[in-house]
Amino acid sequence: MAKFKRGKHSFILQDKPVITHWASIAGKKEGAGPLGQCFDVVSQDSYFGQQTWEQGEKKLQQMALETLITKARLHKYDIDVVYSGDLLNQCIGSSFSVCNQNIPHLGLYGACSTMAESLLLASMTVAGGFADKAVAMTSSHFASSERQYRFPLGYGGQRTPTAQWTVTGSGAALVCAQGKGPKIESCTIGTVRELGIKDANNMGAAMAPAALDTIKAHMEDLNAPPEDFDLIVTGDLGQVGKELLLELARREGLNLGGKLTDCGTMVFDNTRQDVHAGGSGCGCSAITLCGHLLNKLNTGKLQRILFCGTGALLSPTSTQQGLPIPGVCHAVSIICGGN
Amino acid sequence: MAKFKRGKHSFILQDKPVITHWASIAGKKEGAGPLGQCFDVVSQDSYFGQQTWEQGEKKLQQMALETLITKARLHKYDIDVVYSGDLLNQCIGSSFSVCNQNIPHLGLYGACSTMAESLLLASMTVAGGFADKAVAMTSSHFASSERQYRFPLGYGGQRTPTAQWTVTGSGAALVCAQGKGPKIESCTIGTVRELGIKDANNMGAAMAPAALDTIKAHMEDLNAPPEDFDLIVTGDLGQVGKELLLELARREGLNLGGKLTDCGTMVFDNTRQDVHAGGSGCGCSAITLCGHLLNKLNTGKLQRILFCGTGALLSPTSTQQGLPIPGVCHAVSIICGGN
Numbered sequence: 226m227a228k229f230k231r232g233k234h235s236f237i238l239q240d241k242p243v244i245t246h247w248a249s250i251a252g253k254k255e256g257a258g259p260l261g262q263c264f265d266v267v268s269q270d271s272y273f274g275q276q277t278w279e280q281g282e283k284k285l286q287q288m289a290l291e292t293l294i295t296k297a298r299l300h301k302y303d304i305d306v307v308y309s310g311d312l313l314n315q316c317i318g319s320s321f322s323v324c325n326q327n328i329p330h331l332g333l334y335g336a337c338s339t340m341a342e343s344l345l346l347a348s349m350t351v352a353g354g355f356a357d358k359a360v361a362m363t364s365s366h367f368a369s370s371e372r373q374y375r376f377p378l379g380y381g382g383q384r385t386p387t388a389q390w391t392v393t394g395s396g397a398a399l400v401c402a403q404g405k406g407p408k409i410e411s412c413t414i415g416t417v418r419e420l421g422i423k424d425a426n427n428m429g430a431a432m433a434p435a436a437l438d439t440i441k442a443h444m445e446d447l448n449a450p451p452e453d454f455d456l457i458v459t460g461d462l463g464q465v466g467k468e469l470l471l472e473l474a475r476r477e478g479l480n481l482g483g484k485l486t487d488c489g490t491m492v493f494d495n496t497r498q499d500v501h502a503g504g505s506g507c508g509c510s511a512i513t514l515c516g517h518l519l520n521k522l523n524t525g526k527l528q529r530i531l532f533c534g535t536g537a538l539l540s541p542t543s544t545q546q547g548l549p550i551p552g553v554c555h556a557v558s559i560i561c562g563g564n
Numbered sequence: 565m566a567k568f569k570r571g572k573h574s575f576i577l578q579d580k581p582v583i584t585h586w587a588s589i590a591g592k593k594e595g596a597g598p599l600g601q602c603f604d605v606v607s608q609d610s611y612f613g614q615q616t617w618e619q620g621e622k623k624l625q626q627m628a629l630e631t632l633i634t635k636a637r638l639h640k641y642d643i644d645v646v647y648s649g650d651l652l653n654q655c656i657g658s659s660f661s662v663c664n665q666n667i668p669h670l671g672l673y674g675a676c677s678t679m680a681e682s683l684l685l686a687s688m689t690v691a692g693g694f695a696d697k698a699v700a701m702t703s704s705h706f707a708s709s710e711r712q713y714r715f716p717l718g719y720g721g722q723r724t725p726t727a728q729w730t731v732t733g734s735g736a737a738l739v740c741a742q743g744k745g746p747k748i749e750s751c752t753i754g755t756v757r758e759l760g761i762k763d764a765n766n767m768g769a770a771m772a773p774a775a776l777d778t779i780k781a782h783m784e785d786l787n788a789p790p791e792d793f794d795l796i797v798t799g800d801l802g803q804v805g806k807e808l809l810l811e812l813a814r815r816e817g818l819n820l821g822g823k824l825t826d827c828g829t830m831v832f833d834n835t836r837q838d839v840h841a842g843g844s845g846c847g848c849s850a851i852t853l854c855g856h857l858l859n860k861l862n863t864g865k866l867q868r869i870l871f872c873g874t875g876a877l878l879s880p881t882s883t884q885q886g887l888p889i890p891g892v893c894h895a896v897s898i899i900c901g902g903n
Binding site: 226227228229230233234236276277279280302305306310313314315316317320321323324325326327328329330331332333334335336342345346349350351352353354355356357373402414415416417418419538539540541542543546548551553555 | 565566567568569572573575615616618619641644645649652653654655656659660662663664665666667668669670671672673674675681684685688689690691692693694695696712741753754755756757758877878879880881882885887890892894
């Protein structure tokens with residue numbers, strides 16, 4: 226039995242890696258939301274100074290990495306590896322952001338679960354002694370996502386009540402073997418799951434079953450009931466997906482009621498920002514973690530959270546071929562760093 | 565300094581993970597090539613019994629995983645984690661292949677470097693004590709790739725001399741903490757690199773600079789000159805990219821001459837198979853490794869190889885926006901397992 230494996234899906238980190246620094250870059254709408262004050266940079270320019278939205282998303286990741294490195298008082302050559310991915314086909318937000326930078330890079334595709342997936346891999350890499358400084362990073366952009374996954378924005382398509390608003394933002398976290406800050410104590414690797422949802426405007430419903438599987442697996446593998454956490458934070462289920470998750474959990478006798486929250490319901494204020502079912506996208510959980518939650522964990526206002534990155538592996542090709550939308554969820558348990 | 569990190573880009577595996585089993589599934593054209601006898605399954609049906617090429621690619625990965633599990637006399641529940649990715653948008657070959665299977669899955673995007681990337685991560689996971697049995701897997705399909713990246717096949721577009729033929733195939737390798745078989749001794753994480761190539765029909769040129777960077781990094785970090793290897797095997801540079809790599813290496817005083825080979829030049833016989841510059845795609849290095857090279861390493865006909873997965877991070881979107889094609893390369897040093 227592998228030394229740190231626990232149960233079927235999880236592993237513990239005996240030498241807990243430390244998230245020593247974190248950085249978040251947000252768009253204008255996100256900056257005007259309830260968490261607006263938490264972000265390192267809020268840009269009023271949806272192109273982030275670039276010619277296209279896709280290159281804007283590349284710039285978002287570059288800004289996140291630069292801000293992270295500056296906050297950590299490092300040079301880019303001090304970074305041993307960057308784990309990153311995004312929603313764009315071939316993950317061009319990520320690959321162009323580190324192109325010709327001489328930074329070792331491992332590309333991921335986990336859709337909106339990428340912040341959790343990259344954190345999980347970064348902590349494994351550092352705890353295993355393969356790197357000292359690993360970066361977990363991701364991004365999403367409302368305009369580049371909408372035109373790739375749904376309709377060109379110029380088309381002015383009407384949004385359904387279950388639709389979510391892709392967050393324009395990027396978050397990056399520096400995971401180190403030593404230092405001060407919130408610590409990662411265990412992780413759960415998710416499984417791909419679908420229950421027949423085919424509606425590209427109802428991502429929350431597509432992801433809720435995977436979220437339940439992973440939360441249950443974490444709790445069983447590590448003997449950690451909901452009471453052990455201040456918050457169980459899903460990535461971007463939104464209002465619809467969150468309610469479905471609560472309902473699915475109730476049916477299995479699991480009461481998440483007082484503990485569950487969702488970055489998609491935190492990042493926007495739906496009473497004044499008209500985002501329908503909430504925020505979504507890799508950037509949603511990334512800026513909520515790297516702008517808000519890690520600050521709270523650092524100052525002790527939160528003691529322990531289960532950060533559950535949720536991803537809808539939505540493909541326009543497979544959807545047009547009549548197939549459902551698989552979901553995935555990876556979980557990372559993060560504790561207050563103490564002093 | 566992290567215990568196993570060496571130099572800027574590499575790490576060693578002190579407890580060398582073992583590739584105990586491997587499996588390869590190939591299409592008809594690949595089965596008729598020089599390595600045809602090495603593959604576990606050669607299918608005459610380019611749809612692999614599915615309705616679409618994309619779902620055929622999913623089936624390819626399912627067949628590779630099932631064959632692997634059968635060869636290893638395991639049940640799917642014995643697998644701790646599958647690392648996989650492919651060339652399709654949102655990696656639907658990979659995500660659908662493990663959907664509703666209850667197998668922990670971490671999705672990757674490294675284009676055609678995925679076989680090396682997944683092996684690197686699987687060996688890190690096993691050597692770090694986070695899993696006992698990790699699978700590294702990838703696939704590509706000529707028909708699904710051509711219509712996504714270039715032209716629909718029905719269009720009958722003429723291929724340029726530098727064009728490569730995407731391999732229809734899938735390879736999977738089981739990486740374990742213990743057992744018999746070839747062993748992974750060290751890995752090098754690549755950096756994303758581009759030197760201005762914009763031609764989607766010249767992937768070899770786009771990848772050659774990244775391949776050189778990674779091979780050089782491996783040799784410097786681990787003090788391992790070309791003479792230390794029986795073969796230095798790149799993934800899918802093809803004839804054009806291989807010659808460019810030799811030329812780039814020569815300019816930097818590195819003589820790879822007698823050691824360098826490329827899966828893209830091994831998998832097809834261009835004198836009778838009309839593939840222009842050679843094979844390409846994630847499946848190219850995957851079936852060459854999991855069908856041919858690992859057999860040779862297992863029987864001692866090869867003692868040590870440097871397996872260098874090369875990926876062209878080609879995106880039709882960024883190419884249409886006038887941007888170059890970044891490349892990446894990850895390297896895994898594999899030795900004969902002994903007895």
